[in-house]
Amino acid sequence: MGYKDQIDFLKLPQHIAIIMDGNGRWAKEKGKLRVFGHRNGVLSVRDVVEGAGDIGIKYITLYTFSSENWNRPKLEVSAIMELMISTIHKEINNFMKNNVRLNAIGDLKMLPEKCYRELMGAINKTSVNTGIVLTLALSYSSRRELVQAAKNIACKVQKGELDIADIDEETFENNLYTSGMPNPELLIRTSGEYRISNYLLWQIAYAELYFTPKLWPDFRREDLFEAIIDYQKRERRFGMISEQLN
Numbered sequence: 001m002g003y004k005d006q007i008d009f010l011k012l013p014q015h016i017a018i019i020m021d022g023n024g025r026w027a028k029e030k031g032k033l034r035v036f037g038h039r040n041g042v043l044s045v046r047d048v049v050e051g052a053g054d055i056g057i058k059y060i061t062l063y064t065f066s067s068e069n070w071n072r073p074k075l076e077v078s079a080i081m082e083l084m085i086s087t088i089h090k091e092i093n094n095f096m097k098n099n100v101r102l103n104a105i106g107d108l109k110m111l112p113e114k115c116y117r118e119l120m121g122a123i124n125k126t127s128v129n130t131g132i133v134l135t136l137a138l139s140y141s142s143r144r145e146l147v148q149a150a151k152n153i154a155c156k157v158q159k160g161e162l163d164i165a166d167i168d169e170e171t172f173e174n175n176l177y178t179s180g181m182p183n184p185e186l187l188i189r190t191s192g193e194y195r196i197s198n199y200l201l202w203q204i205a206y207a208e209l210y211f212t213p214k215l216w217p218d219f220r221r222e223d224l225f226e227a228i229i230d231y232q233k234r235e236r237r238f239g240m241i242s243e244q245l246n
């Protein structure tokens with residue numbers, strides 16, 4: 001029996017977030033340049049997004065490029081940006097065929113002009129789709145997102161549009177890049193690293209964490225299904241005790 005047959009479709013997470021890690025090490029193991037790992041990482045993205053959409057996951061959010069990644073060697077940064085442009089361009093027909101709606105979060109204005117245009121074009125074109133929402137976190141920093149949310153809220157207070165006494169968790173949620181999306185119930189990180197790396201810090205407050213030693217270019221839909229099965233075996237208590245849950 002494959003992993004897909006073991007999934008309980010009544011207990012699917014709505015939103016899965018993934019830290020795609022290990023592209024560089026994967027390439028190095030094969031005696032290749034790091035960009036070879038990123039290129040193969042794209043094949044994993046395609047398979048995982050298709051697999052997730054196929055079983056009815058509503059949202060998938062991929063940590064594609066962090067704000068800190070701008071500090072990598074220039075050559076690697078431009079190779080990733082080029083890869084993004086060509087991937088989005090090539091994948092658009094697949095997105096339309098598979099009913100995928102593309103979305104992006106992060107400091108998108110930092111992206112090279114061509115990348116930004118390609119991304120916005122694809123987001124516009126796929127906005128009519130009603131299937132899985134694929135969010136790319138690009139030039140993303142969770143701390144900056146929180147600082148930005150605080151600034152937006154302060155601005156509303158200053159203009160007299162919002163009373164300090166009315167600021168609550170929902171106010172914060174509504175001012176994050178992810179406003180309108182459910183919070184991820186499952187966060188996956190590949191490559192055997194046990195870190196969150198400034199990713200969706202607010203949103204993963206109650207997410208189940210799943211770490212796998214597999215490097216991202218080796219991760220496929222079967223691995224995603226395995227992670228979902230593991231998630232479904234966990235008891236999510238949200239601070240309560242077991243007996244209260246039934």
Ligand code: FPP
Nearest residue numbers: 020021022023024025041042045064084087
């Ligand atoms: C992490 O591996 C990977 C990245 C920083 C880039 C991920 C980008 C892609 C897979 C391309 C995706 C493109 C689209 C359009 C979704 P790493 O380089 O940090 O690996 P290492 O830890 O082994 O060095």
